[in-house]
Amino acid sequence: MSTPPHELRDADAQPGVGVLHARLTNLTREEFAQKYWARTPLLTRGADDFTDLFSADAVDELISRRGLRTPFLRVAKDGATLPEASFTAPAGVGASIGDQLDDTALWRSFADGATLVLQALHRTWEPVTDFVARLGAELGHPVQANAYVTPPQNRGFDDHYDVHDVFVLQIAGTKRWMIHKPVHPDPLRDQPWTDHRDAVARAAKDEPHLDTVLAPGDVLYLPRGWLHAAEAQGAVSIHLTLGVHTWTRHTLAEQLAQSALALLRDDPEMRASLPLGTDGPGEELALIRQRLVAALTKTDPTPLFHRTRRGQARPAPLGPLAQLAAVEGLAPDTQVRLRASLEARLEGRRLHTRAGWLDLSEQDLPAVTRLLDGRDHAAHELGPELVERLLRAGVAVPGGS
Incomplete structure (x- = not known):
């Protein structure tokens, strides 16, 4: 007997692997889902020691010894991202590719107050790779990881919101976070904060929802859309940001529509040309709506959902x-x-x-x-x-x- 579709999947994708409770929130997945997920920020003091995941030594090794290239690093200062040419260069004989990180240029930028943003650490730093894979499996949403390294009394970015949920893990130093309520709740991936720049600037002047300083071991959860800005205090601040790229109902609606349109490709009437000289939908729209509704009712977007989900992350490393x-x-x-x-x-x-x-x-x-x-x-x-x-x-x- 054949196995019914969608019945069996690998154990690594099963819920309850424990990262959320054991290291990030001290809450069960059910408690976190009911009270905080996609609703409101959560600050957890002394959640864990994260030096096994990342450290100042890891920053130095990645920048000076790993031969990283853009876009694995960004540099930001006073709310603006610096041009890549200002911190990249060829690396000599046998490594002449021009977009490699220039550690001398990066040191000068950092000493001048710039924030270093190590991107996609889930691809370049093994402890983070393993941690992100476990968290993504537990949440059921893909997760990425960036590190932000900010000199004392500096900030890399002005008030803004992200289009994904984040967990901020403070690794070293302290950083003050100013959190304001959303001006555009639950933004989609194509609805960045720059679309609401003026509203963000106005909201940032209001009384913050949360004004707090994160110390090593603290974790801050922010749903997408919540405004935030952060400034390092009296020492270099290093934090990991785990970005959770949430699946949304809108995403499922898109996949349902794609599946329905694929089904309509097999309908000869839907492939037929519109009348000669047509100047708009006209009478054709009623038929199209009827067939589209029927296809939406009949089609199953589940295979497309799983195919897309598989494509949003990578399997474990293979030697x-x-x-x-x-x-x-x-x-x-x-x-x-x-x-x-x-x-x-x-x-x-x-x-x-x-x-x-x-x-x-x-x-x-x-x-x-x-x-x-x-x-x-x-x-x-x-x-x-x-x-x-x-x-x-x-x-x-x-x-x-």
Whole structure:
């Protein structure tokens, strides 16, 4: 019997992995969802020690030794972003690409009061990569990570709002945050604060909803749309911002409309040309509305939702040499497991993952179902031929990975 669509998915995507409670809010996911999620800011004092995730040493290593290129770093001062050419340069023989970070130029900018913004740390710093993957799995929304490094008594950005929710994790130093209520609640991705610049400026002059100083270990949660500005106090401030790119009803509506339009492509009447000399929708609109409503009622956007969701994050890192060694050394007692953060989903006999899809035989389904629990399994339990195929596809990895 085939597995019903959308019934099975990998254990890494299951709720309750505990990052939200254990390290960010001291609340269960249910408590956080009921009282704060997408509603109001939350300040948690002394939530955790985050130096295992990031530190001043990490900042120096990323800027001076990793050969980072733009756009993995931005530089901001007095509310403006500096041009990339002011802090990038070639790096000598064998590394002549011109958009690499110039640590000397960055030092001079920083000493002059500029904020350094290390972007997409979930791609460049392993502890953050793992943490972001766990948080994204728990929240069910994709998460990114940036670090903000601000000299004493400086701010990088003026009052603004973000189009995603954020968790601010104070790593070092202290920073004063001024929070004001939204002027445009729940903004969509294409509704940036600059669309409401005047309203933001006026609101920033009002009494703040929250005026607080974050110290190391503190966490501040802000739903999208809440206005904020922050200024370092008496020492260099380092904080991580975890941006939660929330799924919205509008997103689902877009996907529903796309699915309906795809269905209408198979309707000969909908592909027909409008009358010659037409100057507007006219009488055609009634028919189009009727067919569109029927398609909206009939279509299912779920496959598009999951396909889009898989494309919004990456699977866990995979080492090609370790993977080849696992393939070449495959034995009955070899331990393998599902690669983490794959967003793996078994729909019928097709396994969809962020690494691609695989069609399976009826006989393979029980073994793949076991693999989706995220635990280690011996090759002889799953079948050596299937295990080799999954290893080569980058779906399975050596046990303990």
